[in-house]
Amino acid sequence: MSANTETQSSSFDSIKWLVAIALLAAAVVGNYYYGEQVSVLYRAIGVVLLVIVAGVVAGLTDKGRRFRTFAKESRTEIRRVVWPSRQEATQTTIIVVVATALIALLLWGMDAILVRVVGFFTGLEF
Structure with a gap:
């Protein structure tokens, strides 16, 4: 049962990574495609939103969770440092x-x- 759960998790992680990469690609292509038609402000807002959504999707993967845990532990360690x-x-x-x-x-x-x-x-x- 454990191996089956890991296989499902890794396949869902692969899908999540593909979605995150697709969102980043959409940000780049959309910024290029709408370069002449839409103002810079709206394109920048769209790119920022797509990057944030891609980051959230990547953060939902196993590696993303491990990264968040590492970042929290690092912040705790930085607070312990005597400067x-x-x-x-x-x-x-x-x-x-x-x-x-x-x-x-x-x-x-x-x-x-x-x-x-x-x-x-x-x-x-x-």
Whole structure:
């Protein structure tokens, strides 16, 4: 019985996906077809409505339900995050900039020394 229910669900999901894709295609084709005959406002409203309806139909599928569950859980997790204060963010940024500058100077110095050492041994001046 469970396998039969899954088969029906997947076949209905396929139909729902086809309907959603057909609605999106209708939005594109309708916008193109009525480009000269209907004002931009009405075409935009029609496209937005068709996209919303296609989204609702896609949301009724198994993947759509899983996506909604994932989005709700993500929103809950975002609320749990402890964001740094402005002062903490500024201090961390300054530390990163200073550390990057120091490493850049160190690498520049090492490069200059290595160029001179290689030039000394090869007899080439750089």
